[in-house]
Amino acid sequence: MEKTGIFYSFRSVKTAQQVKKIMKLLGGDVDTVDVDIATTDDFMKFTNYILAVPTWFDGELPSYWDEFLPSIEDEDLKGKNFALFGGGDQKGYPENFVDGIGLMAEFLEERGGQLVGFTSTEGYTFEESRAQRGEQFVGLALDIENQAALSNERIERWVESLKKEFK
Amino acid sequence: MSDIPKIHSIKKTDKETLMKWYRLLFLGRTLDEKAPNYLKQAIGWSYHAPAAGHDGIQLAIGQVFDRSKDHLFPYYRDLITNLSAGLTAEEIIYNGISKDTDVAGGGRHMSNHFAKPEWNIHNVSSCTGNHTLHAVGVARAIKTYEAKGVAFSSQGESSVSEGYVYEAINGASKEQLPVVFVFQDNGYGISVPKKDQTANRKVARNFESMKHLRVMYCNGKDVFDSMNTMLEATKWAEENQKPVIVQANCVRIHSHSNSDRHELYRDDNELGYVKEYDPLAKYRRLLLRYERATEEELKAIEEDVAAEVKVAHRKGMAAPHPTPESIHDFVLPEPYVSSKYPDGTHTFDGEPQKLIQGLNETLKAEFRHNPDTYIWGQDIANKDKGGIFNVSKGMQQEFGKKRVFNAPIAEDFIMGTANGMVRFNKNIRVVVEGAEFADYFWPAMEQFVETTHEYWRTKGQFSPNITVRLASGGYIGGGLYHSQTIEGALATFPGVRIVYPSYADDAAGLLRTSMRSEGMTVFLEPKALYNAPKAATPIPDDFEVPFGKARTRREGKDMTIFTYGNTTHMCVEVAEQLAKEGLGEVEVIDLRSIIPLDTEAILASVKKTSKALVVHEDKVFGGFGGEIAAQITTDAFEYLDAPVKRVGSTFTPVGFNRTLEAAVLPNNERIMEAAKELLAY
Numbered sequence: 033m034e035k036t037g038i039f040y041s042f043r044s045v046k047t048a049q050q051v052k053k054i055m056k057l058l059g060g061d062v063d064t065v066d067v068d069i070a071t072t073d074d075f076m077k078f079t080n081y082i083l084a085v086p087t088w089f090d091g092e093l094p095s096y097w098d099e100f101l102p103s104i105e106d107e108d109l110k111g112k113n114f115a116l117f118g119g120g121d122q123k124g125y126p127e128n129f130v131d132g133i134g135l136m137a138e139f140l141e142e143r144g145g146q147l148v149g150f151t152s153t154e155g156y157t158f159e160e161s162r163a164q165r166g167e168q169f170v171g172l173a174l175d176i177e178n179q180a181a182l183s184n185e186r187i188e189r190w191v192e193s194l195k196k197e198f199k
Numbered sequence: 200m201s202d203i204p205k206i207h208s209i210k211k212t213d214k215e216t217l218m219k220w221y222r223l224l225f226l227g228r229t230l231d232e233k234a235p236n237y238l239k240q241a242i243g244w245s246y247h248a249p250a251a252g253h254d255g256i257q258l259a260i261g262q263v264f265d266r267s268k269d270h271l272f273p274y275y276r277d278l279i280t281n282l283s284a285g286l287t288a289e290e291i292i293y294n295g296i297s298k299d300t301d302v303a304g305g306g307r308h309m310s311n312h313f314a315k316p317e318w319n320i321h322n323v324s325s326c327t328g329n330h331t332l333h334a335v336g337v338a339r340a341i342k343t344y345e346a347k348g349v350a351f352s353s354q355g356e357s358s359v360s361e362g363y364v365y366e367a368i369n370g371a372s373k374e375q376l377p378v379v380f381v382f383q384d385n386g387y388g389i390s391v392p393k394k395d396q397t398a399n400r401k402v403a404r405n406f407e408s409m410k411h412l413r414v415m416y417c418n419g420k421d422v423f424d425s426m427n428t429m430l431e432a433t434k435w436a437e438e439n440q441k442p443v444i445v446q447a448n449c450v451r452i453h454s455h456s457n458s459d460r461h462e463l464y465r466d467d468n469e470l471g472y473v474k475e476y477d478p479l480a481k482y483r484r485l486l487l488r489y490e491r492a493t494e495e496e497l498k499a500i501e502e503d504v505a506a507e508v509k510v511a512h513r514k515g516m517a518a519p520h521p522t523p524e525s526i527h528d529f530v531l532p533e534p535y536v537s538s539k540y541p542d543g544t545h546t547f548d549g550e551p552q553k554l555i556q557g558l559n560e561t562l563k564a565e566f567r568h569n570p571d572t573y574i575w576g577q578d579i580a581n582k583d584k585g586g587i588f589n590v591s592k593g594m595q596q597e598f599g600k601k602r603v604f605n606a607p608i609a610e611d612f613i614m615g616t617a618n619g620m621v622r623f624n625k626n627i628r629v630v631v632e633g634a635e636f637a638d639y640f641w642p643a644m645e646q647f648v649e650t651t652h653e654y655w656r657t658k659g660q661f662s663p664n665i666t667v668r669l670a671s672g673g674y675i676g677g678g679l680y681h682s683q684t685i686e687g688a689l690a691t692f693p694g695v696r697i698v699y700p701s702y703a704d705d706a707a708g709l710l711r712t713s714m715r716s717e718g719m720t721v722f723l724e725p726k727a728l729y730n731a732p733k734a735a736t737p738i739p740d741d742f743e744v745p746f747g748k749a750r751t752r753r754e755g756k757d758m759t760i761f762t763y764g765n766t767t768h769m770c771v772e773v774a775e776q777l778a779k780e781g782l783g784e785v786e787v788i789d790l791r792s793i794i795p796l797d798t799e800a801i802l803a804s805v806k807k808t809s810k811a812l813v814v815h816e817d818k819v820f821g822g823f824g825g826e827i828a829a830q831i832t833t834d835a836f837e838y839l840d841a842p843v844k845r846v847g848s849t850f851t852p853v854g855f856n857r858t859l860e861a862a863v864l865p866n867n868e869r870i871m872e873a874a875k876e877l878l879a880y
Contacts (some may be wrong), residue, residue: 098418099485127401
């Protein structure tokens with residue numbers, strides 16, 4: 033498996049803990065990159081990516097992603113694999129559950145990126161999600177507000193699937 | 200994928216524009232943060248609703264607004280919108296500390312209600328979302344006159360809970376009007392969270408099924424997303440002549456206003472993340488990250504802004520306060536002055552016409568006289584039907600559907616869009632049938648009250664040139680909801696004229712004067728007299744009755760009856776009877792206008808007869824007669840030989856059963872009884 037870049041905000045707390053778990057399970061050659069200060073070059077050097085994209089407010093990307101994305105908006109992402117995960121609140125924001133994952137997925141696909149690590153929507157209760165395609169999310173949805181006890185198992189299963197899907 | 204073209208981005212937008220925006224945003228934030236200091240120092244700005252957290256969408260609204268063709272209705276949180284639309288720092292401060300130089304209205308309106316009517320940046324109410332109907336009204340004019348431009352209605356998301364906002368958006372959808380409704384969604388209506396307002400978190404979703412309406416969502420904290428969305432919304436609305444809703448996600452970084460304490464209902468986590476979202480900080484980081492500006496360049500702008508605000512502050516402090524004596528200025532604009540009929544009387548001796556005929560023909564004559572005249576209301580025009588009582592019969596056939604048309608059954612919409620449409624052009628005169636019956640006018644009261652404020656609040660910059668026709672009063676067996684006469688309630692609001700004719704010629708003459716005057720006139724029509732032979736009179740074709748000119752219906756020396764509307768005829772009959780019986784010569788004064796009131800005629804008659812009886816159809820308790828009686832006792836007490844008496848309805852609703860109606864409403868017998876008592880006093 034080629035080197036994996038895990039991108040998240042180093043200022044985050046909950047997301048940082050999730051990243052720790054993912055790294056432990058994934059093993060191998062992994063780099064972490066702080067989205068707050070990442071450059072185009074920092075981003076483009078990987079083949080496999082794990083992007084931590086929590087959903088903010090009524091279905092938005094966190095500011096740090098918003099601020100980073102212009103760096104790569106003109107890049108060709110063909111041949112690169114992207115696994116997305118992020119937190120959402122299916123009770124508090126049922127109309128926009130993990131929309132951030134969906135927004136990021138659309139951005140990456142428009143530039144040729146390949147999405148991996150889809151997961152089933154089974155076990156979640158929400159109304160709408162931009163991350164939903166059929167009966168799957170285009171990444172891993174974590175809900176520590178309402179289903180914290182399920183997070184470890186979900187992460188484990190997801191990482192296992194990534195090991196198969198990453199090149 | 201978004202269907203909004205990405206015209207602007209941190210990488211694509213030219214540097215000059217980026218720097219201009221930074222300057223506006225920083226200036227907005229500086230003023231927003233400075234505002235509370237004025238209150239702390241007891242200088243002013245006692246109402247301040249901070250804009251911080253709405254910066255992106257507010258910048259965008261102001262940037263897309265083009266004062267040469269658009270109309271902007273900002274709300275009380277729109278400080279940056281106004282700056283971005285062109286107001287200066289000193290103009291913001293003049294408003295904030297309510298100086299006479301305030302371009303919104305000379306310190307008459309609450310602080311933080313920024314406006315510049317001269318640029319079509321309208322001075323709006325504090326009633327949240329009230330201006331939504333005005334935006335729809337002016338957009339109707341934009342469409343009618345095939346003009347360029349759009350109307351922007353900017354408001355908080357909680358305002359959408361108001362029923363009149365639904366009426367406005369429904370109307371814009373039905374009439375396909377170029378309005379851009381911007382919902383600035385910060386999650387709260389003061390302390391009330393969105394979940395307590397409506398089921399959908401994004402309230403715009405409630406409107407998605409409306410026809411001809413495009414709904415767009417954007418991040419109101421992001422300058423580029425906001426700009427791209429507002430550019431597309433404005434272009435689409437203007438090109439397609441259809442409405443758009445833009446729901447912009449914002450955050451409220453501070454409390455709702457300086458009278459709110461958000462720490463009472465928001466936890467530390469929330470208070471922290473709203474700061475994290477700060478749109479200004481994000482924009483600044485983007486400029487530096489993508490090397491579109493250097494730290495030095497940004498600091499130079501910040502220093503310039505600080506200096507500019509300092510100068511503006513000094514000018515604000517030195518500017519004059521409004522004077523106490525100015526309170527009476529701009530309550531009502533000067534009315535149309537009749538040169539032919541200065542007293543509102545005539546000697547024309549033609550064929551008598553019924554009151555309804557007089558109204559119908561005057562409406563038509565005025566529509567021919569002024570091509571910028573419009574009429575709408577419920578039931579106003581459907582084939583041969585022209586109004587519930589056919590007062591507007593034949594008008595749509597003659598003047599077309601653009602000038603004469605039905606309104607939805609939404610009285611507030613009828614009033615509110617009148618207030619909006621007349622803003623387009625000072626020549627426009629709108630006549631509305633405010634409701635099917637005066638009894639149904641109450642849902643329009645919030646727009647009525649609003650309209651009474653306009654001329655005064657804008658210091659004469661905007662005059663709502665509207666005639667509100669209402670079929671009024673009882674004596675038709677109509678019961679509680681077809682008998683009300685509402686002048687007593689309406690007369691408590693400064694800023695409106697109220698007329699109440701009793702005869703066909705006065706109805707025609709007062710209607711002409713109303714339709715030629717600036718300002719709002721409530722025109723109460725005694726519907727029981729529409730077809731009554733006793734109200735029919737000859738009417739000169741060009742008859743005009745000035746406001747505030749009473750008409751003596753019968754000369755007398757022993758007592759005066761002051762009256763108007765349905766009861767005028769009763770009073771004349773009673774006076775004739777009393778004369779026949781040799782009990783006295785009673786003068787009958789038909790007031791015709793109650794605002795303005797012909798106080799001069801009232802006092803002159805009291806001085807002549809020394810006895811006064813006030814008669815009206817409305818309730819005695821709380822009725823307008825109380826005001827007349829009070830003025831007589833204050834100003835003519837020495838001339839009175841008896842207490843002022845009043846006759847009117849009982850303090851009850853009007854019952855439907857004829858026996859009940861007769862027991863409630865005044866009649867000849869009751870007037871006769873009171874008159875005899877007074878004559879014998």
